[in-house]
Amino acid sequence: MDLRLTQARASAAERDAVDRLLGPSENGAVAEHFTDAGHAARGRRHLLLPALHAVQEEIGWISPGALNYVSLRLSVPPADAYGVATFYAMFSTEPRAPRVVHVCDDIACGANGGEHLAAALTAELGAEGHGEEVCWVRSPCLGLCERAPAVLLQRTAEPDYSLAPASVEATLAAASGGGPGASGADGAFSDTSVSVPQTPGGNADLRLLRRVGLVDPTSLDDYRAHGGYRALRRAVNVGPSRVIKEMSDSALTGRGGAAFPTGVKWDGVARAPERPHYLVCNADESEPGTFKDRVLLESDPFGLVEAMTIAGYAAGCERGYLYIRGEYPLATRRLANAIEQARRRGYLGPDVMGEGFAFDIELRRGAGAYICGEETALLNSLEGYRGEPRNKPPFPSVSGLFGKPTVINNVETLYNALQIMEGGGPAFASIGGGRSTGPKLFCLSGAVARPGVYEVPFGTTLREVLELAGGLVGETRAILLGGAAGGFVLPDQLDVPLTLEGTREIGATLGSGVIFALDTSADMPDILRRIAAFFRDESCGQCVPCRVGTVRQEEALARLARGTEIGSREQELALLDDLARVMRDASICGLGQTAPAAIQSAISLDLLNRRSNR
Known part of the structure; x- marks a missing residue:
């Protein structure tokens, strides 16, 4: 089979970059054709994204010759390799500055x-x-x-x-x-109180953020000295079925926005007869205004390693994949260090803590694609394909990574498992109520006195969280709640309880935990244009409603902002409404379904007319 994209040949430096990742070529030379296209050869396709990263990092761009060589080494059709390389914003297939x-x-x-x-x-x-x-x-x-x-x-x-x-x-x-x-020397932000104002040197009243600013994020010994691995020890002592019962009793729901019961997800994979089982941690946090996962990963990386090990143990997974967004270099370095230290000390590997079960973690970097935060798009990316969502069903718990039963949780969800195992599921469920139990992280930015990540119990009001952040700056116009896929809240709605149920009652959503404050100096048409441009840029293009709808939505907002409407303003607003309906009803995944949410919210609250008072 001919696997050449063009007649271009990889340079020695490009071959070395790939070979350092994949190992030397079996025949020791650059083959013109690849004769082994069997299952074993195709089974290495999941290394395509790491191989492209290796070339990009070493050379500064991915040349046709490098694509040829990667295709040959992994038995990936050149058109597929090119499609993947051009899918991600952090890769360049054209020469560019170093x-x-x-x-x-x-x-x-x-x-x-x-x-x-x-x-x-x-x-x-x-x-x-x-x-x-x-x-x-x-x-x-x-x-x-x-x-x-x-x-x-x-x-x-x-x-x-x-x-x-x-x-x-x-x-x-x-x-x-x-x-x-x-x-800092490693790209670190030394003053964690800027990112987490609640924890100057640690805060015993917090759970998810309790080690931020207190523990050395590069030291396993320091992590253990501050309670690390007690949760895993209890999990092993009570056994997998009891761990899942504690998770179910806690009523913990996913913190990525979908709010699916975590215990149900773990139990479904644990009971699946097909083997192997996989665990995937979704750390591809890319929603505008969201940064809570980054803070946890940079400041408490061993916590995620421990939490993933608990999840893997409970669901019968021997391997976990940690998929982190490519724009988080410091978090990536600290996680790599944490995984290596845990493996070296026996907290990962073929016999975890000498307890007779195997679990290990592989760290994978994304490369700049918001759509890969959608769980099935993430699975495609891990497998070496373009990050395009899959149709569901089947759901990942039945047929996920490599077609096997897979648990997928985001970072904040997994960190909650530590508290549940230490304090018990019922104690966790006693915080908040209904489908909103336990602590919740919120990302505050914009017109607030102290932007940062804040941890509060579910049920805390929006006003109380804003007061924790020192209050609002200037005269408040609106609050964007839930991120770019969320909606706007007006100043007279600040007493809404921050729960799944409470926000739904006022037509809002918690989404990814964003609280972005806007004062009267904010240019609302420009804010909405940026949100529309984000979704247009991040659409994977797989389905027509999203691919076309996001473009038309941005164009209509631009015309409204310039005062160059086609027909009348009412006709443009009607067009936006039609586009929103089509995207919500017909898009394959959540990106297209929620792309019009903030724009529709702003229109319904008449925010589009309110320009900056500057």
Whole structure:
């Protein structure tokens, strides 16, 4: 079978980058054709994304020759490899500068210095995407909203790192080859109180955030000294079935937005007769305004390793995959270190803690695709395909990763398992009530005094959470609740209890835990345009309602903002309503179904007419 994309050949450096990941070629040479296209050869396709990362990081772009070589090594059709390489925003299939500055211009950063940074970089470095040694590009949310504005530095043959808050001077210094500077030697943010204002040096009243700022995130010994691995020890002592009962008794629901009962999910996979079972942690947090998972991963990485081990033990999974978004370089490094230390000390591997069960974790990086936060798109990405959602059913608990029963949970959901195993399911369920039990993390940004991640019991009102953050700044116009796929809340609705049930009663949603405050200086048409542009850019394009609908939605909002309506304003609003109905009813996955949510919410509250008072 001919696996050549073109006549291009990989350079020695490109081959070395791939071979360091995959091991040396069996024949020791670069074959012109691949003769082994059997099951074993095709079974390595899941390494396609890591192989593309290896080339991108070492060379700075993915050439046709490199694609040829990767295709040959993995028995992947060249068209498929090209389709995957061009699917992700962090990969480039065209030559580009060895240093790339990604400037966040999303809802939190855009109006808080992001646009100023973009203008300054244009003046200093040239137009977006151009430059021989350095270039800059616009980026969707980088998950650093509490430190806006933010940039991500992608550097050939060097580690990536984030800079936030990013001044023009610091960004230009980093772009010209300077080190991480204000963010520390490893890209770390030393002052965790900025991201988690509730935990200056630790806070015993908190559960999910209790170790933030208190524990050295690079030390397994320090983690254990602060209660680490007690939850896993209890899980092993009571056995898998009791662990699942505790999870069911807790009434814990998924914290990613869908709110599916976690105990039901674990039990379904544990009972599945087909083997093997897999566990997938969804750490591809990419919703604008969301950064809670990033804070946990950077500050308490061993906690996630322990929580995944508990889930794997309970559901009978011997392998877990941790899929982290590519724009989180510090979290990626700290998780890699935590996994390695846990493996070395016997907390991962063929005989975990000497208790006779096997579980290990493989860390996989995404490459800039919000759609991969959808669970079946994530599975496709892990398997080496484009991150396009699958039709459901079958659900992942029946046929998930590699067609096997799979537990998929997001980061916050898994961290709750530690508290449940330490305190018991009924105690967890006593916090909050109904389908909203336990503590909940919220990401506050925008016009609040102290942006950051806040932990509160379910049932706390929106007003109380805002008071924890020092209150609102300026005269409040609206609160975006639930993220770009959420909706707006007006100032007279701040006493809504933050529960699944409470927010539903006022036509809102908790979504990904975003609370983004807007004062009267905010340009609402611009905010809505940015949200629409985000969904248009992130649509995978697989289904027509989403692929076309997100484009038409952005175009209609742009016409309304410019005052160049086709027909009349009422006709444009009717078009937006029609588009929303089609996307909600006919899109394959949640991206298309929720893409019009915030825009429709704003229109219903007459926020689209309210321009900045500046």
